[in-house]
Amino acid sequence: MPDDSFQKINKNYHNLTRKQKEILDILLSNPEDVCYISLKDLSQRSSVSEVTILRMCKRLGFENFIELKKAFRSHTERLVKNFMETSYFSLDLPVVERGNKEVVIQQIINNARTQSTEFYDTVPTEHILKTARLILQAKTVLICGQGVSSVVSEYFYRRISPLIANAILVHPEDLDNVQSNLVKLHPGDHVIAISFPRYYDAMRNIVQYAEYRGASVTSITDNPESPVVTQNSINYLCDTATRVFYNSYSLPIELVNLIASGIVLEMGESYDKLVSDAHEVIHFINESSSEKSS
Known part of the structure; x- marks a missing residue:
């Protein structure tokens, strides 16, 4: 065509x-x-x-x-x-602020401190463990993040892929890849939808279709009006606004770490077995390398 x-x-x-x-x-x-x-x-x-x-x-x-x-x-x-x-452009600072750099930096620090405190004071611990259980129970876990939000989705994938064997990273801009993975969803599967400004409205379609297929959804975003938020999804809100850039991803990254920690806790003894097997693999590789060099 x-x-x-x-x-x-x-x-x-x-x-x-x-x-x-x-x-x-x-x-x-x-x-x-x-x-x-x-x-x-x-x-x-x-x-x-x-x-x-x-x-x-x-x-x-x-x-x-x-x-x-x-x-x-x-x-x-x-x-x-x-x-x-166009998603990576920074916001325009007024000229008057550019001339007072130390003041602006201190304001950014104060804002980040406030955001972090509010996040940790309000993050729902029961949601963390529920998301962890849904991920562990799912046969397939799709992780989707558009534009600069892919920074978080890729980190999410790297964090949990050593823990589970069924995580798939999906880039919403690759429509063929999106379609091929969505049609394979079944009831009990789980979708992680990550969307921060500037929003990509097609993420709404991905979430709605996932729920239509019977999959559960966890959304990570900054606003309840975000396209990935639905009545049925588990919604995490992270304030990512800064004075300079569209988004700061320190809080979403911390949220990913919390969910990964929840997965480890929910795994129980199977996590110990996983760690033991990992050490065994490393030991085997090191032993094989030593024998070849000697």
Whole structure:
């Protein structure tokens, strides 16, 4: 599919019937959804027949619904790429603050101290242990974090992958990877959704689809209005705002350490066995290396 395939939609919009325009408007209002929706689901959502949707695809210049979805996917991937590239910019400091550097640094320190105290005073310990149990019980644990939030998701993966064998790191901007892993979710699986400003709205789709598949969700974010927060998810709020950057990840990283500690506690004697096996592997490798060098 050429890069300009999405332009067919704008070019041929006027060729559609009123009902077909209504269908397309549904898709255009949430372009990320198109990557996940099936022809049957769209038919039910828009209250039209599948034939009507296929005719719309033809009028737009696509052979079938799959080709239309490819155009939307290509468009969404470009949007995500642009979004990710702008997620690392720092905030603009007023000129007056730039001239008083020591004062600003002290304000940043005071703010970080306050944030840390509030976090540790309010972090729900029962949620920590519940998340740990859900992770240990799940056959598959997906860890998702978009943009700069991937810093936390990658750390989460590295922290718990030595403890469990079923953790999978998913980058939301890789739509093929997202889809291939979401469709494999089953009831009892667990999804860790990490999202800090600037939010990537497609994370909402990932969380909602995970819950639709019967998986439980833990969200790590900064605001109850974040796209990863739902009524059913276990929600952790970390204040990451700073005077200079969009986000400081010291508190989310500490939260990951707490959850990993909870996993160790919930593992009980099996953790001791894991450590023993790890030492045995290291001893075997060292012994083998010594024998070859002698």
